[in-house]
Amino acid sequence: MKYLVVHIRKEIKKNLFDYLLLFTAGVLFLISLNIFKGERLLEFIILLIFISFYIIWGIYHHIIEDSLHLKTVVEYILIAFTLMFLLKIIILPG
């Protein structure tokens, strides 16, 4: 567990702005969902915005780190869209 904590600490310290940006977007996502709970279409739009932000964040982060690779971009897209389709069943099933 020590390795993991050290790695996470190092990673965040190295890319503080990036992770702060991601965390802020996540908090805004949850606040927006909470404000518009019960408004299904708005909830889906909020989800789409967060998903799109995550993919863009991934690309931006790897460009800054000079580690951008097609495989990496595909990984972000696959994870983001998988979760989007799973949540879509709950938000807009019909």
Added chain:
Amino acid sequence: MQSIKKIIHHLFIPHEGNNYRAKALHIDFLTYYLLFALFLSFGFKTLYARSGDVLGFATDITVDKLYQLTNNLRLDNQLPPLESNEHLALAAQKKASDMFAKNYWSHYSPDGLTPWDFILDSGYRYEFAGENLAKNFLFGQGVIDAWMNSSSHRDNILRKEYTEVGFAVVNGILNGEETTLVVQLFGKPLTTPLAQVSQNLAEKELAPITEEVDASIPIVEKNPLIQKQPAILAQKTSPEIKNTTQLIFNSNLIFLSFLILAIILDLYFATKLRIIRVSGKSLAHLIFISFIFIGLLILTKGSVL
């Protein structure tokens, strides 16, 4: 046993055999997840259309469950349980249909109809009456919890004057989006002309609404048709859909937990073995999935009025 151990090792632990990345996080596996999510999404859509309830939003809310939960809360608060009344259920059904037909989300219709008009139209003469509304919740428990967290709705549920209740759970299109409306109407039938007759107009403006009957309303005998079981005429969602909703929600939770576990294990062993590889940032994936996980829990909640 050995082969299971081998599979788990291959799925979660980065090593030479899986190119130093947990197999569960490889691009091909991530593609399978996406295909599976697509299959579930379109499969559920098809099932939904087949159930003949194309316009409705799938929820796990049932009249039975709401009735049971409401009475459990009353019993917990040393109050007598409410009887299910078919006239109140009919009034609730009419109210929900009116909300969809006239496209409003309020206790009062745009043309001035009040909840009491629906109750009186259904043939129920009351001494006391009240209304709670909810929309777009995923589970019955969520509806009751939200009402109990709102002091005015809570007062309605725990009001000792009420003796009967009627529910409607109706799907339709409200403000252009698929919506499940829950209408809960409380009442105490009018039994004596000397009963409480003052009308509190100020109270009418509050939501949820509680009203005492006007003296001029003719006295009608208490409706003799009190059902032992909740009326089901307002129930529109098929049982098949309800079970599937719970299943889909649980599947989502399990899948997200699986993904989080795979990422944590992969990250742990990759840092421990000091593996350098070309891949997305596991920490970022973890943060993202965690927010989606919390978001999923928020999505089960709707709004109350």
